[in-house]
Each structure stands twice: as C-alpha cells, then as structure tokens.
Amino acid sequence: MTNSVAIVGGGAAGLMAAYSAAVHGAEVTLFERNSILGMKILISGKGRCNLTNIKELHEFIQNIPGNGKFLYGALSRFSNRDLIAFFNKMGVETKVERGGRVFPKSDRAKDVVKALESALIKVGVEIRYKSRVKEVVVEGKTVKGLIFYDKEEFFPCDKVIVATGGKSYPSTGSTGDGYDIAQKLGHTIVQPRPSLVPLITKEEWVKDLQGLSLKNVEVTAYSMGRKLASQFGEMLFTHYGVSGPIILTISRSVVEHIEEGVTLSLNLKPALNGEMLERRLKRDFEKYSRKQLKNALVDLLPKRLIPIFIDICGIEPEKSVNQLTREERNKILKNLTDLKLTVIGCMEDEAIVTSGGVSIKEIDSRTMESKIIKGLYFAGEVIDVDGLTGGYNLQAAFSTGYLAGKSAALS
Numbered sequence: 001m002t003n004s005v006a007i008v009g010g011g012a013a014g015l016m017a018a019y020s021a022a023v024h025g026a027e028v029t030l031f032e033r034n035s036i037l038g039m040k041i042l043i044s045g046k047g048r049c050n051l052t053n054i055k056e057l058h059e060f061i062q063n064i065p066g067n068g069k070f071l072y073g074a075l076s077r078f079s080n081r082d083l084i085a086f087f088n089k090m091g092v093e094t095k096v097e098r099g100g101r102v103f104p105k106s107d108r109a110k111d112v113v114k115a116l117e118s119a120l121i122k123v124g125v126e127i128r129y130k131s132r133v134k135e136v137v138v139e140g141k142t143v144k145g146l147i148f149y150d151k152e153e154f155f156p157c158d159k160v161i162v163a164t165g166g167k168s169y170p171s172t173g174s175t176g177d178g179y180d181i182a183q184k185l186g187h188t189i190v191q192p193r194p195s196l197v198p199l200i201t202k203e204e205w206v207k208d209l210q211g212l213s214l215k216n217v218e219v220t221a222y223s224m225g226r227k228l229a230s231q232f233g234e235m236l237f238t239h240y241g242v243s244g245p246i247i248l249t250i251s252r253s254v255v256e257h258i259e260e261g262v263t264l265s266l267n268l269k270p271a272l273n274g275e276m277l278e279r280r281l282k283r284d285f286e287k288y289s290r291k292q293l294k295n296a297l298v299d300l301l302p303k304r305l306i307p308i309f310i311d312i313c314g315i316e317p318e319k320s321v322n323q324l325t326r327e328e329r330n331k332i333l334k335n336l337t338d339l340k341l342t343v344i345g346c347m348e349d350e351a352i353v354t355s356g357g358v359s360i361k362e363i364d365s366r367t368m369e370s371k372i373i374k375g376l377y378f379a380g381e382v383i384d385v386d387g388l389t390g391g392y393n394l395q396a397a398f399s400t401g402y403l404a405g406k407s408a409a410l411s
C-alpha cells in the first residue's frame with residue numbers, strides 16, 4: 001500500500017522533508033505557493049547561505065534560545081555533520097568560517113537550492129508550484145487531504161508536513177499561513193514575534209551616524225529597571241536606529257517589552273573599568289590640553305561620533321579642554337559607558353526569524369508528529385523554535401524536516 005505524503009512549503013524544512021520522506025519510501029508531493037523553491041535560502045547569509053554550524057550538539061543547542069532543547073531528537077537523528085555530508089554528496093563543497101559557520105565553498109546560496117532541487121528530482125518527488133494550501137482536511141482527528149486558496153481541488157493524502165516557515169521577509173512567501181492551518185486543527189500558537197531584528201530608536205541623532213559600525217562595544221537592554229540582555233561585540237547605526245550582530249542577538253529579549261519601554265545602554269569602552277577610563281581620559285586631555293574638545297576625543301571615539309557625542313553631553317564643542325569643569329568631565333565619562341538609546345519599535349519585515357509559532361508542547365519531538373491530529377507533522381520555523389545567527393536556524397529547519405519526512409514515511 002502506498003503512503004502518500006504531502007509537504008506544504010518548499011523552503012529548507014519542506015525540501016528536506018520531501019527528500020527524506022521519498023528516500024524512506026513514501027509517494028511525495030510538495031506544494032509551494034511561489035513559482036520557485038527556497039526563496040529564503042537564496043537570500044540567506046547575504047546570498048552566501050550559512051547553512052549550518054560545526055559546533056557540537058550541546059553547544060549548538062545553547063545557540064538556540066527559543067526552545068533549543070526541543071531539537072535534541074531532530075539534531076541527533078540528522079546532525080550538522082549529516083547535513084554537510086548530504087550537501088557534499090550532492091556536489092556542494094563546504095567551508096568553515098569564523099565561529100564555526102558553514103558556507104558553500106562557492107559562496108552561492110543558489111547552489112544549495114539547486115542541490116536540493118536535484119535531490120528531489122532524483123528521488124521522484126512531484127513538485128507543484130503556485131499552489132497555496134489553505135487547510136488540512138481532517139476526519140475524526142486523522143489527516144485526509146488538502147484544499148487550496150486558488151483552486152477548487154481536493155488533494156487526498158495520508159500524511160501532511162506543514163513547513164510554511166515563519167512571518168519574516170513575507171516577500172519570500174512566508175506569511176504565517178501555517179499558524180492558521182495549525183490553529184484551525186486545534187493547535188496552540190505561541191505569539192509569533194520578530195526576532196534577530198534591527199531596532200528603531202527615538203533618538204534622531206542615529207540618522208547622522210548611518211553606516212557607522214562600532215566594534216568591541218557592549219550593549220545592555222533594560223525595561224522597567226530590569227536588565228533584559230547584554231552583548232559584547234559589533235553594532236551598526238542605521239537611518240532608523242541600530243542593527244548589527246549584538247543588536248540582532250539582544251532583539252529577541254527586547255521585542256516583547258517594547259510597549260513597556262526599553263532603554264539601551266551603550267558602553268563604548270567596555271574593556272576599561274571606571275578608574276581606568278578616568279585615567280585614560282585624563283591622559284588624553286593632558287595630551288590635547290590646548291585643543292578644543294571637538295579635537296581632543298580623536299583617540300577615544302570614531303571621528304563621526306565625536307560631534308554627536310559632545311552634543312549629547314551638552315558641552316560647547318569649541319570649549320578648550322583645559323577649561324572643562326569637573327561636571328563636564330563627569331558627563332563625558334558617564335556617556336562613554338552609558339550612552340542611552342530609547343527603543344520605540346523594530347523593523348518587523350527585516351527580522352531574520354520569527355520566534356513563537358506552533359507550540360512544542362503539542363508536537364512529539366521524536367517524530368515531529370502532532371499530538372492532536374494523526375498524520376500531521378510540523379517542520380522548520382513554523383514551530384516555536386528560534387536560534388541565533390550562525391547557521392542554527394537553517395540546520396533546525398533541515399533537521400526537523402528530515403525527521404518529519406522520515407517519520408511520515410515510516411509510520
């Protein structure tokens with residue numbers, strides 16, 4: 001008896017699920033609403049696709065702050081090493097970069113999608129483009145088939161794997177359809193929120209610093225007097241606020257508190273403690289004692305930041321360094337370690353991932369099958385799991401896809 005498996009969504013999770021289900025003997029049809037596959041993979045890693053990370057399982061999971069532990073099953077059944085071996089076998093050579101990030105040697109995300117596409121053709125998966133699934137039809141808590149938005153067709157099948165992605169970058173086709181599909185079948189949807197997302201700030205001065213990147217700084221986010229998150233590394237000013245690695249990382253904790261008010265505190269000199277910084281400033285001011293303040297901070301701050309920094313301190317930029325009052329020096333010291341920014345929003349459509357989604361409590365982590373509907377499976381970002389940047393999200397999609405496909409084929 002044939003086991004017919006339908007996959008909803010042709011992103012990383014859906015493509016791997018289709019491959020895995022077919023390899024394990026199922027008759028597989030993949031439905032993708034776009035006219036091409038893997039649109040999000042194509043833009044991933046700035047077009048280079050950071051497809052996974054070589055970290056060992058335990059450390060790998062630590063980089064998935066959104067329910068990482070749920071992935072132990074999927075990652076041990078289809079690990080980062082398995083994924084690399086899969087792509088190597090499909091002719092995509094890989095290389096490891098800073099922080100264990102894995103990329104195709106060609107630096108082309110296109111090669112990753114092409115390899116997946118050829119893999120599907122090889123194992124006989126039928127791909128139906130421009131097919132936007134509306135609902136999974138169920139009878140007596142068992143999957144029966146699919147219906148669509150744009151056509152009057154009923155597609156009968158034994159199993160369905162929902163791999164519709166999250167809600168970020170909706171232009172790639174991921175608009176959150178899977179949440180509606182799952183909710184209609186009785187699943188709980190944990191509030192989807194943008195994560196790994198640039199932040200919008202109230203302060204207008206950020207606009208003048210657009211494009212300026214600060215390395216080795218520390219950012220700490222506070223809401224209602226409570227510390228939310230802190231990160232050390234690189235950040236970027238944009239025309240609307242702040243972005244860059246450390247901002248994206250803390251954004252996960254910031255976003256859900258924006259309505260209550262979130263303040264960012266930038267420490268521009270985190271390597272120096274209070275005493276060291278005071279000594280350092282004294283030394284610089286002795287060196288430049290006859291200069292105007294605007295020309296005396298060149299060893300401490302990037303050039304573009306100096307006039308804005310002085311303005312924030314409320315000091316005349318032309319004031320001679322040897323005429324600065326103690327109070328003015330203290331203001332400089334304070335702002336060097338605690339430059340404040342007020343978060344008023346986030347660039348929702350530019351989020352790298354969506355946190356929240358189908359509740360993990362209602363999915364069996366050993367199979368990815370729904371605990372509510374027999375024959376229904378979930379894979380990828382539609383699930384309430386989200387990781388940091390570094391290849392963790394794509395691996396999560398590939399691993400859950402592989403496991404869902406295998407389980408659907410063999411059950």
Ligand SMILES: Cc1cc2nc3c(=O)[nH]c(=O)nc-3n(C[C@H](O)[C@H](O)[C@H](O)COP(=O)(O)OP(=O)(O)OC[C@H]3O[C@@H](n4cnc5c(N)ncnc54)[C@H](O)[C@@H]3O)c2cc1C
Pocket residue numbers: 008009010011012013014031032033034037038039040041043044045046049050051052131132133134163164165166168169172173174175176177178351352353379380381382390391392393394395397
């Ligand atoms: C700009 C950007 C860069 C990124 N870079 C990286 C990176 O380098 N490394 C990394 O690990 N992660 C990266 N990510 C995150 C990663 O790309 C995603 O987490 C991952 O692609 C999720 O895979 P998915 O298959 O679950 O969902 P998606 O890739 O979103 O795929 C879902 C698919 O389902 C289709 N679909 C949706 N609804 C329906 C429907 N009703 N019927 C039929 N089809 C439907 C969509 O068209 C889409 O093709 C990046 C994300 C972005 C936005």
